Amino acid sequence: MSKYYITTAIDYSNGDPHLGHAFEKIGADAIARYRRLCGDDVHFVIGMDEHSQTILQPAAEAGLTPQAWVDKMATLFSNAYARLQISHDDFIRTTERRHSKAVVEIIERTVKAGYIYEGTYEGYYCERCETFKQEKDLVDGRCPEHPDREIAWTKEDNYFFRLSAFRDALLRHIDEHPEFVQPEIRRNEIRNVLEDGLQDISASRPQREWGIPFPGNPDHAVYVWIDALTNYLSAIGFPDQQHEEWWPANLHVIGKGITRHHCIIWPALLMAADVELPESVWAHGYIHWGGRKLSKSAGAPVTLESAIARYGPDALRYYLLREVPWNGDADFTWQRFDDIYNAELANDLGNLANRTLAMVGKYRDAKVPAGAETELDRRAEATLQAYRLAMDGLLLHKGLAAVRELTGAANVFIEESAPWKLAKQPGHGPELDAVLASLARSLGRLATLLSPFMPGKTRDLWSALGRTDQITPLSQYQVIDLAGRDVQRQAVLFPKIES
Ligand SMILES: [Zn+2]
Incomplete structure (x- = not known):
């Protein structure tokens, strides 16, 4: 029996679960169930990304502490996934102790290896993606994932992660392991980004009240993407030895909008911390409504509930x-x-x-x-x-x-x-x-x-x-034997509906 560790992206706690969230979990669930049918020993993890600054406003509006807010959201998402029969083995939340422990370990290893330095970031930051954006990443001056919103210009003192040092190693890895980025269209995208060269990224942001304190300097919080990506390790017990039972992950299922985070930042961070890379990242596409990405900002013309x-x-x-x-x-x-x-x-x-x-x-x-x-x-x-x-x-x-x-x-x-x-x-x-x-x-x-x-x-x-x-x-499958079984004389699995 071979092991199969599969994950999905963890969901932001700033809004209700919608069809896009559901699509990804349903697809990953079908893969997990298929692997079990094949006889694999499967470990399937989903969860919540709870340290985004974007939760602070809705929490305040609801009169809740940030923690009470993310607790409420975690219950909401959990219940939705139970209704959809998602067969996950674990539900990791980034506010859990087991998670922050892993994040601190990753940062400390990266510091020790010499890949963290202090600097000043000046540039665009999309608060919805929680991502630093370069001019060339924008479409009509806006984040392509969030075209309805103005993008903010920020200047802040941060700790930086020397991402640029990993360009050649990443290119080599992708060429030697084409299965690392799938489908092919995403692999080409990532290759192009790497060919263009990489800029270092912030590993911290000035601490605002919410986030994992940066090891050695609690005035900073660990940059939320570094925090979030580490869930794939924290969920299986990293840094304790038990994580070796499942790591490296066989498959990270994500949406195509976060391919760079998973195929550039994540593997670079793992290389810096001397952790083996996951086998494969699969970036699925989007559900559209009238030709546009179905999202909260699109006005939610179809809710998960109604679907x-x-x-x-x-x-x-x-x-x-x-x-x-x-x-x-x-x-x-x-x-x-x-x-x-x-x-x-x-x-x-x-x-x-x-x-x-x-x-x-x-x-x-x-x-x-x-x-x-x-x-x-x-x-x-x-x-x-x-x-x-x-x-x-x-x-x-x-x-x-x-x-x-x-x-x-x-x-x-x-x-x-x-x-x-x-x-x-x-x-x-x-x-x-x-x-x-x-x-x-x-x-x-x-x-x-x-x-x-x-x-x-x-x-x-x-x-x-x-x-x-x-x-x-x-x-x-081929030798299935039903002889002698007493069947139900009638079973209406899918009642015909006249619409
Ligand atoms: Zn964005």
């Missing part, structure tokens, strides 16, 4: 991961959501399950018969291969496309084998058995392949097939 309420959490997970390529952007529209729900979940998958269960109920008294292998069973092998190829390459939308082909093939198989005719023709018992058994096995396989995407509905389907145990690992 879950439409058809429940499983359907939302399916829609997002099917519609937004995991390596690109796509629009969210209610019309597409309705269309895909009705066509692919209610009709293709839901009807397949209903018809199969109803026929096993009617013709075999709700007990799956033993039956010979059919062309549909053989077809399933190709689906598994296409699915694994897509999922191993983290192309989740292609994984779903492979599953849809098996669903389609099973529906065609019903029409072509016409079990209702076989049932009326004497002497066709074994043939009918084979058809029904093969259809039941196909449903079991679909439950397996779809379980990373729709953990709730696939569990329902699994138990409708008479299985009370956990969905079996992928290694059992």
Whole structure:
């Protein structure tokens, strides 16, 4: 069994969870669940980035201390992720003691290695990104991630991290380990930034009341990105030896807007502190609404609440991961959501399950018969291969496309084998058995392949097939045996909704 440590970006505590937050956690959750299906020992961590200065204002407006505010937000995000069935093993918060301990260790090691010096920063600072920006990073004089806001010019005495010293080592690392930055479009972006040369960055900001005191000078707080990035280590017990059980991380899942933080600052910091680099960073794209990034500042035309309420959490997970390529952007529209729900979940998958269960109920008294292998069973092998190829390459939308082909093939198989005719023709018992058994096995396989995407509905389907145990690992996929199981005669997984 191999270990698989996967993380997502930790969320800012300054606003409610929205669809963008959910998309990233759902995608990472599908990957974590897929690795478990493959038999890996998975450790999946999400959490909260709580030391941003941007929480101070909403906290004050709510009449709460900063700590009380972030506590409240952590509960809010936790609850949302529970509803979405995110299967994380840990929820790290940067105000925790275990976290600050790790941050102090990283800074102390970096100081000791000679990569920290005192200086004055003068330039742009986007308070929403909590990031120092150069003129060339701006679009129309504004932060491209936050075009609705003026960007502030700041001048402050800081401790600096000698980021520029790592340019060559980073370039070499990326060229030798192309999997380090994915997908390819992001790797090219990072290569270009490195080719242009790096400027040193602040490692601290003047202390304002909120943040981790800079080791050796409590008038400064550790720069919030250095603080936040270290969560990937603090969550597994760094600097204690226990962190070696999981480190290096196999995958950091992040949004494309923070690729530079994760593929330049983070590895440079790890090199400075003499810690091994993570294997891979995957930067996913954005959900758009009317062609623009869906965000709080866009006026939240669709809330996470309304998106879950439409058809429940499983359907939302399916829609997002099917519609937004995991390596690109796509629009969210209610019309597409309705269309895909009705066509692919209610009709293709839901009807397949209903018809199969109803026929096993009617013709075999709700007990799956033993039956010979059919062309549909053989077809399933190709689906598994296409699915694994897509999922191993983290192309989740292609994984779903492979599953849809098996669903389609099973529906065609019903029409072509016409079990209702076989049932009326004497002497066709074994043939009918084979058809029904093969259809039941196909449903079991679909439950397996779809379980990373729709953990709730696939569990329902699994138990409708008479299985009370956990969905079996992928290694059992082809030999799945349901003969003799008592099935539910009816299971409406996805009720058809007339919109
Ligand atoms: Zn910004």
